[in-house]
Amino acid sequence: MTKIFSFSISLIILMQSFGIHANDISQIDELMEHAQFHNEQYGDGILVFIAKHYGELKADHAIDHQEEKEDHEQLPFQHQCHLSSISSFILNSFNEEFKSMELPEFNEHNFYYQEPSSSLHLEGLFQPPRLS
Template sequence: MSKLLSISLSFVVLLQSFGVSLCDVSQIDEFIEHAQFHSEQYGDNVLVFISKHYGELKATHDKEHQEEKEDHEQLPFQHQSHFSSATAFVLIAYKEHFKSFEISEYKSHNFFYQAPSSSLHSEGILQPPRHS
């Protein structure tokens, strides 16, 4: 069970590193439906379809087919996002011997124990299960 959980979490991290969200995964059916529409209507294969919606033909396709604008907004991977990260690692070669510290003998207790006084405990109702 732990291996399955580890693999699934690794897969989620991999998808997120590519910029794929769960919203995009849920819109895959819209992608397939629109690709089939293009295949039937315009005779486009998958590569031409991807080029028209995500590649170099996108601008001309958007201008020529304004009636499909609502369908295009439902396609996955349409979000514009920018991911950047800056990592700084500073190694300081500073060595100082730790000074010994004194432990004081003063002890302050912030808790106390009070014996249970409920009637259920004194009657013996709450008992652990016994083997028969």
């Protein structure tokens, strides 16, 4: 089950990276019908069909065949996606030497340490065992 799930998520990410939407997949049959129409009507092969609808001949084909405008709008992969990213950085050439800050010297002590002393220690109470 996890393999199917991971495969489907990977497939979705791959399709999104190519710019394929879900409605494009549902319009594949219209693409096939229109390609077949072009083959029968004009004798276009698949490469010429793709060039007329998605490539360099698209503008000329749209002008020459206004009657097919509604069919062309139903074809998949007609959406326009523009992604732009602007990356900039500024090199700051302002260079100022850091002046060291002079701290006043404090001679006062904030605490006093007294060595611990205990009468129990002097009596030998905390000694290691003598018999084992």
